[in-house]
Amino acid sequence: MYDERLTAPATMWLLPLGSGISFGLVFLIFGAVPGLVGLVAGGAAAAMLLSSYGSARIRVVQGLLVAGEARIPVEALGESFPMDKEECLAWRTHKANARAFMLLRSYIPKGIRVMVTDPQDPTPYLYLSTRFPERLAQAISAAKADAAAAPQTA
Numbered sequence: 001m002y003d004e005r006l007t008a009p010a011t012m013w014l015l016p017l018g019s020g021i022s023f024g025l026v027f028l029i030f031g032a033v034p035g036l037v038g039l040v041a042g043g044a045a046a047a048m049l050l051s052s053y054g055s056a057r058i059r060v061v062q063g064l065l066v067a068g069e070a071r072i073p074v075e076a077l078g079e080s081f082p083m084d085k086e087e088c089l090a091w092r093t094h095k096a097n098a099r100a101f102m103l104l105r106s107y108i109p110k111g112i113r114v115m116v117t118d119p120q121d122p123t124p125y126l127y128l129s130t131r132f133p134e135r136l137a138q139a140i141s142a143a144k145a146d147a148a149a150a151p152q153t154a
Contacts, residue, residue, distance in 0.1 A: 001060045002139035005131060006105045008054035019046035019115060058128055060139040065114070065149045067103045069127050074143040077117030079124075082133030085109040097124050105129040112136050 019131025028035035059066040064075055083091065088111040092104060101123050107130040116123045130136050 001143055002136055003059045004057065004059070004132065004136070005060075005105075006054060006056045006108060006129060006131075007079065008050055009107050012050060012054075012107065014045075016043045016046035016050060019043060048123070052082065054105075055104070058103070058130055060136070060143050063143060065126075065140060065143075067101070067126065070101055070103075070126075072126070074122060074140060074147050076116060076118035078117040079142060080137035080140050081113045082114075082137050083111050083113060087111075088129075091127055093106075096127075099123055100125050100127055102127040103129060114140065 004116045020039045020041075020043025024035050024039030027038030053062075057066070060074070060122055065072045065074055065077060088109060091111070091113060092102075096102075104127070108131055110131060110133050111127060111129045112133040114128070115124040116125055130143070
């Protein structure tokens with residue numbers, strides 16, 4: 001129903017280049033070959049870290065909201081609130097609740113806040129950085145409607 005990968009923007013990929021150059025310069029005092037190895041290893045390590053940071057996904061599939069490592073049944077979710085840049089900043093800072101689940105990416109200015117209605121769960125809401133908050137809210141609503149319409153098995 002919904003699938004988004006929170007990839008890092010193209011400009012952030014300059015960081016591994018700078019890291020590789022820095023490592024290369026550090027190891028250059030030991031010779032040209034160690035300098036080249038430092039350049040390649042530093043750039044590759046930084047690229048792997050950036051790639052893993054940008055590999056978080058948000059999905060709505062089979063009655064679940066999957067956000068990073070979290071898997072929440074849509075039946076346990078309440079109302080969704082798509083937020084613009086200013087609202088997101090407020091909910092990441094002074095309005096934030098320490099018990100909330102947050103999947104934040106600083107390079108994504110928009111987000112969504114989804115209330116948790118499960119009385120057994122101490123998490124008051126989910127804050128998810130997303131490039132398409134309205135589309136995610138619609139997908140959650142559709143998944144909740146599908147779950148409510150599905151026959152219950154005992």
